[in-house]
Amino acid sequence: MSEAPEQDSGNERIGSYVYGILRSGQRIPDGLEGIDTGSESGESGLGLVSAGPLAAVVSDVAVDRPLGTRQHLLAHERVLNAIAVETAVLPMRFGGVLTDDDAVREELLEPHRDYFARALEDMADLVQFSLRGDYDQSVILTRIVEENPSIRDLRERISGMDEDSSYYDRVKLGEAVSQAMDAIRAADADATLDALGRYAVATVVKEVSGETGAVHVAFLVRRDHRTDFERAVDDLGDEWSGRVELRLFGPTACFDFLPEYDVPDQDGE
Amino acid sequence: MTVSQRQGGGVQKAPQGGLAEVLDLILDKGLVIDAFVKVSLVGIEILTIDARIVVASVDTYLRFAEATNRLDLHAKGGKDLGEFMGGMTENVTQGGAKGKTKGVLDAGKEKWDELRDERRASRKQES
Numbered sequence: 001m002s003e004a005p006e007q008d009s010g011n012e013r014i015g016s017y018v019y020g021i022l023r024s025g026q027r028i029p030d031g032l033e034g035i036d037t038g039s040e041s042g043e044s045g046l047g048l049v050s051a052g053p054l055a056a057v058v059s060d061v062a063v064d065r066p067l068g069t070r071q072h073l074l075a076h077e078r079v080l081n082a083i084a085v086e087t088a089v090l091p092m093r094f095g096g097v098l099t100d101d102d103a104v105r106e107e108l109l110e111p112h113r114d115y116f117a118r119a120l121e122d123m124a125d126l127v128q129f130s131l132r133g134d135y136d137q138s139v140i141l142t143r144i145v146e147e148n149p150s151i152r153d154l155r156e157r158i159s160g161m162d163e164d165s166s167y168y169d170r171v172k173l174g175e176a177v178s179q180a181m182d183a184i185r186a187a188d189a190d191a192t193l194d195a196l197g198r199y200a201v202a203t204v205v206k207e208v209s210g211e212t213g214a215v216h217v218a219f220l221v222r223r224d225h226r227t228d229f230e231r232a233v234d235d236l237g238d239e240w241s242g243r244v245e246l247r248l249f250g251p252t253a254c255f256d257f258l259p260e261y262d263v264p265d266q267d268g269e
Numbered sequence: 270m271t272v273s274q275r276q277g278g279g280v281q282k283a284p285q286g287g288l289a290e291v292l293d294l295i296l297d298k299g300l301v302i303d304a305f306v307k308v309s310l311v312g313i314e315i316l317t318i319d320a321r322i323v324v325a326s327v328d329t330y331l332r333f334a335e336a337t338n339r340l341d342l343h344a345k346g347g348k349d350l351g352e353f354m355g356g357m358t359e360n361v362t363q364g365g366a367k368g369k370t371k372g373v374l375d376a377g378k379e380k381w382d383e384l385r386d387e388r389r390a391s392r393k394q395e396s
Binding site (some may be wrong): 021073074077078081085091094096130137144146151155170171172173206209233234236238241249250251255256258 | 289
């Protein structure tokens with residue numbers, strides 16, 4: 001990165017926003033945009049702050065402006081994903097800012113060097129994929145009605161009633177449908193792990209999003225197993241075609257698989 | 270974002286999802302600076318998180334009931350149901366902070382007065 005010119009606006013307060021941590025000696029992909037700081041230079045300002053074997057991916061951020069716009073959030077992950085495609089990077093949670101680059105070096109990287117170095121070694125050949133699926137609503141509901149006599153009966157009873165008098169029956173019907181869907185979800189999560197688990201080093205079954213969410217599983221995949229994994233995902237998509245619509249996101253940094261870290265006791269809160 | 274669609278599987282693939290998918294990762298997961306150093310975090314507007322909903326609610330049940338009642342079990346199709354539900358699932362994630370909370374996103378109450386006057390332009394791109 002070129003030398004930053006002196007800030008024109010004298011008292012604009014700037015901090016160092018941290019995206020993630022990688023081994024030193026790596027490059028940030030060209031043309032990558034960081035979070036838009038709103039500073040007048042208009043540059044993304046992405047750079048590396050190195051300390052020994054580690055480097056942090058940082059950019060300047062104006063500290064008197066709130067973070068959290070859509071652009072900020074998407075940029076945080078975009079930067080990490082672009083790096084993760086090429087090399088291991090430990091992702092920070094969104095929103096981490098230190099006072100300046102020296103603080104990144106002296107207060108983040110150096111004191112926790114062993115943990116970061118070990119975690120980077122563990123994650124060296126691994127990337128994360130997230131698989132999400134949604135049910136086709138009419139297909140899943142039809143199946144539920146057909147498989148559950150009690151739901152079918154309830155549905156028929158309601159059909160002859162006006163809205164007010166059927167209220168409690170409708171709640172009951174919806175609850176029964178919801179429970180039946182949960183049972184199908186659990187079976188589909190197992191089926192997903194059966195089909196794809198062997199291509200992953202680790203898996204995490206996560207909560208689905210939305211009322212017709214079907215599956216949500218995070219996979220930790222070796223870089224050299226990526227093709228096999230993706231092919232198996234396609235096969236599962238074929239098998240579930242018309243019933244579950246699958247979406248695969250990745251490769252990303254290993255957000256769901258970071259090694260546990262014991263937060264050190266720090267007095268003087 | 271590039272989205273590629275393979276003919277056979279029909280599995281949508283993208284490096285990164287939309288805002289809902291991104292939030293699930295970068296707000297719930299990832300290392301937290303505050304767990305490592307007591308420096309500071311700027312104020313964060315995480316109002317978007319309020320969009321998260323709890324799935325099992327009476328409202329949900331009533332919507333399921335209505336959709337179930339509208340099912341035409343003897344005819345194929347029923348795309349109108351999809352359109353009925355369509356708006357509901359968009360950009361909504363559920364569940365709140367289920368991940369291990371390794372630190373607290375304290376909104377900017379700390380120490381910007383300690384901000385140093387000088388910032389050294391010492392960042393470098395290594396190669």
